[in-house]
Amino acid sequence: MRRGFRVLAVLAALALVGACGSDGDDSGNGGSSGGKAITVGYIGDLTGPNTGSEVPYLNGIRAGIAWVNENGGVNGRKIELQVEDSKFDVATGTQAFQRLAPNKDMVAMMGLNGSSVIAALAPEVDKLGIPVVGPAATTEPGLASENFYNLQASLEDQGTALVKYLMEQQPGAKVGTAVINVASGTEWEDVIKEAVPANGGTTTGFEKLEPGAVEANSQAQALKGSDVVTVHSNVPLAVVLVKALHAQGSDVPVYASYGSMGETLWKGVGDVDTDKIFGVNGWSMYYADAEGKADLDEAIKLTKLKKDDLGTTAGFTQGYVAARILAEAMKDAGDDLTRESLHKALRRSEGFDTYGFAGHVDWSGGAPHKGVQQVRIYGWDADKGQIVAVTDLLGGKG
Amino acid sequence: MTEFLNAVVNGIGLGAVYGLVAVGIALLFKSTGLLNFAHGILMTTGALMASAMVSGGRSFWTAAAIAIAVTGLIGGLIHLSVIRPLATRGLFAGVMVTIGLSEVIHGILSIHYGPGQRLLPPPIKVSQIEVFGGARISSTLLLCGGVVLLAVGALALLFRFTLLGVQLRGAAVNPQLATGFGANLAVIFTIAWVVAAALGATAGILLGTLSVIELTLGDFALRAFTALIVGGADSIPGALVGGLVVGVVELLSGTYLGSEYRVVATMALLLVFLVARPTGLFGSGTLRRV
Numbered sequence: 001m002r003r004g005f006r007v008l009a010v011l012a013a014l015a016l017v018g019a020c021g022s023d024g025d026d027s028g029n030g031g032s033s034g035g036k037a038i039t040v041g042y043i044g045d046l047t048g049p050n051t052g053s054e055v056p057y058l059n060g061i062r063a064g065i066a067w068v069n070e071n072g073g074v075n076g077r078k079i080e081l082q083v084e085d086s087k088f089d090v091a092t093g094t095q096a097f098q099r100l101a102p103n104k105d106m107v108a109m110m111g112l113n114g115s116s117v118i119a120a121l122a123p124e125v126d127k128l129g130i131p132v133v134g135p136a137a138t139t140e141p142g143l144a145s146e147n148f149y150n151l152q153a154s155l156e157d158q159g160t161a162l163v164k165y166l167m168e169q170q171p172g173a174k175v176g177t178a179v180i181n182v183a184s185g186t187e188w189e190d191v192i193k194e195a196v197p198a199n200g201g202t203t204t205g206f207e208k209l210e211p212g213a214v215e216a217n218s219q220a221q222a223l224k225g226s227d228v229v230t231v232h233s234n235v236p237l238a239v240v241l242v243k244a245l246h247a248q249g250s251d252v253p254v255y256a257s258y259g260s261m262g263e264t265l266w267k268g269v270g271d272v273d274t275d276k277i278f279g280v281n282g283w284s285m286y287y288a289d290a291e292g293k294a295d296l297d298e299a300i301k302l303t304k305l306k307k308d309d310l311g312t313t314a315g316f317t318q319g320y321v322a323a324r325i326l327a328e329a330m331k332d333a334g335d336d337l338t339r340e341s342l343h344k345a346l347r348r349s350e351g352f353d354t355y356g357f358a359g360h361v362d363w364s365g366g367a368p369h370k371g372v373q374q375v376r377i378y379g380w381d382a383d384k385g386q387i388v389a390v391t392d393l394l395g396g397k398g
Numbered sequence: 399m400t401e402f403l404n405a406v407v408n409g410i411g412l413g414a415v416y417g418l419v420a421v422g423i424a425l426l427f428k429s430t431g432l433l434n435f436a437h438g439i440l441m442t443t444g445a446l447m448a449s450a451m452v453s454g455g456r457s458f459w460t461a462a463a464i465a466i467a468v469t470g471l472i473g474g475l476i477h478l479s480v481i482r483p484l485a486t487r488g489l490f491a492g493v494m495v496t497i498g499l500s501e502v503i504h505g506i507l508s509i510h511y512g513p514g515q516r517l518l519p520p521p522i523k524v525s526q527i528e529v530f531g532g533a534r535i536s537s538t539l540l541l542c543g544g545v546v547l548l549a550v551g552a553l554a555l556l557f558r559f560t561l562l563g564v565q566l567r568g569a570a571v572n573p574q575l576a577t578g579f580g581a582n583l584a585v586i587f588t589i590a591w592v593v594a595a596a597l598g599a600t601a602g603i604l605l606g607t608l609s610v611i612e613l614t615l616g617d618f619a620l621r622a623f624t625a626l627i628v629g630g631a632d633s634i635p636g637a638l639v640g641g642l643v644v645g646v647v648e649l650l651s652g653t654y655l656g657s658e659y660r661v662v663a664t665m666a667l668l669l670v671f672l673v674a675r676p677t678g679l680f681g682s683g684t685l686r687r688v
Contacts, residue, residue, distance in 0.1 A: 047505065047508055049612075049613070049614040049617075051513030052513050052514050052515050052612055054513075055512075055513045056514075178657075181661075207657045208656075208657040208658040208660075209657070210657075210660060212617050212618060213609075214415070214605050214608040214609045215408065215411075215539060215608060217404070217405070217408040217412075217536075217649060217652075218405065218408075218649055218657055218660070219652070219657045221404065222653075222657070235515060235610060236515065236609045239610050240609050243524060243536065243538075243608075244536070246524065247524065247525070247534070247536035247537075248526065248534070249526055249534075262515070264515045264517065264610055267517060268515075268517050268609075268610050270519065270523075271523055271524050271525070272524075308514060309512075311514060312514060312515065
């Protein structure tokens with residue numbers, strides 16, 4: 001009787017968690033197989049702290065694979081995606097890799113997101129010569145390995161293009177910067193320190209934002225004298241910074257790097273003038289008016305993904321194109337599809353089209369295999385509630 | 399001077415939220431002796447529920463009230479179903495269970511609400527308010543401070559002027575004696591869990607109005623442990639004062655040393671207290687090393 005009550009209580013508690021305000025839905029497509037399927041591994045955060053950006057990225061990959069399988073596959077073969085959860089944790093990611101790696105039929109991997117996970121696994125990837133196409137972010141460990149084929153614009157390219165653009169808008173501007181207190185934050189600081197004076201501006205200060213911070217009063221105070229502020233962080237920290245600047249009476253334009261460029265950045269800042277918030281990114285949103293939009297819409301239908309599954313950043317588009325590029329290289333590799341032949345195909349001289357969602361990708365020059373080297377500046381269309389490009393493709397550092 | 403006052407005022411606002419989280423943890427620790435590592439995920443639960451209900455068209459205050467009540471109920475059910483049966487198996491088992499519970503609830507929330515970011519717009523306009531001496535604070539942080547004062551004030555009244563409060567205090571000091579005087583420990587501890595979880599949900603909702611709600615929102619609770627140590631882990635007023643101290647130290651160090659020293663300064667404060675005064679400012683001094 002007592003045990004029965006406990007079981008009931010547990011069930012009641014679980015039901016209560018789920019009872020209020022349900023609006024979630026989960027759908028996906030792991031890729032179908034017909035004949036001898038081509039195996040592709042994926043390692044990413046499915047249940048850890050970075051799911052907000054990584055799950056839509058995975059959904060994009062699934063959509064891209066579904067589109068390829070539906071449209072003739074790779075030389076008649078279907079692609080099958082084997083997904084493992086890293087929980088954004090090096091130890092868990094390593095175990096996931098050890099489960100996937102022994103499969104000799106696995107010709108490529110996707111994902112392997114997170115600079116720490118990449119740094120830990122790159123030596124193993126290099127030992128086995130596995131092509132890894134499109135980690136969500138382009139990081140230094142990913143650039144250091146000849147087996148990683150990056151897709152996102154590097155921070156150097158993003159920062160350089162951004163500073164050139166904003167100096168055209170506000171010549172001689174005093175630029176303040178806030179960064180998340182992790183390694184990539186320092187990388188962004190270094191880019192801004194070099195690019196701003198080179199383009200005729202001055203830097204007014206560099207502030208750190210601690211992951212998980214809910215206010216940024218002292219940082220906003222320190223950045224108050226700036227004409228413009230750049231921020232490299234996740235979306236929540238960028239929202240906190242913009243709110244803090246607003247609360248301090250500072251109404252300067254804020255430019256966010258790709259890490260903080262999500263719809264929530266504009267939607268979450270309350271009364272702040274959203275016309276003064278911009279993002280820089282190598283990739284467009286899934287609703288961008290790109291030449292490949294019809295195919296992408298078809299892929300979304302095939303995978304029965306709902307709006308929530310597509311996320312609020314450009315990660316979904318990037319994942320979708322990553323899968324399409326991988327499939328194209330597999331086709332080029334021909335019937336003798338191996339890791340070696342796939343490497344050769346990925347390094348083809350003409351590079352790869354991104355269907356209008358980003359600039360051209362070219363890995364023909366060998367390692368480091370950089371991502372797209374052009375970016376766009378994005379703003380907010382309040383009527384549509386969408387992120388829209390405000391510039392054409394701008395060149396980065398190159 | 400204005401810069402200093404700004405840091406102090408905003409530090410108090412932030413510290414009040416730290417304090418509210420710490421009060422929830424201290425309440426359970428004081429009454430049941432258990433350090434609840436699931437407090438953070440209960441904060442996230444309350445915030446996500448409120449956000450989903452506001453998205454569904456409910457007003458902020460209605461959504462907040464329902465989310466706080468439901469999260470409190472979940473806390474009570476957790477005690478009845480999982481914690482109470484383990485009461486005789488020692489503190490270690492209890493702590494491990496709260497860590498496990500945290501993972502289970504995280505998984506449920508992830509499946510139910512999805513991995514994305516959610517918003518909980520504050521019920522007031524975000525603006526800058528001058529308080530005194532030229533010091534300014536954002537309206538949302540000021541609202542947080544006000545709500546924390548109300549919540550902690552209500553808790554103080556409950557403890558001081560109700561039979562339940564007397565029994566809770568009695569059970570914390572001497573459970574056997576309290577039982578002898580007619581207190582039902584099972585009921586009292588369940589109520590303590592309900593109140594602590596409801597406080598957690600309140601803190602989560604306040605944090606949600608300041609930032610963006612993600613599944614990691616509850617990680618904030620880990621930072622509130624510093625407030626708990628500074629104030630004294632078994633002192634409820636101490637937890638609030640500890641939160642205020644941590645908030646002010648964080649903002650002062652950020653203003654005068656640089657933003658990269660905010661966490662460094664609070665961690666240094668934690669170390670100083672652990673070494674020089676492990677019972678905190680208001681702790682009873684009866685803590686034992688386990």
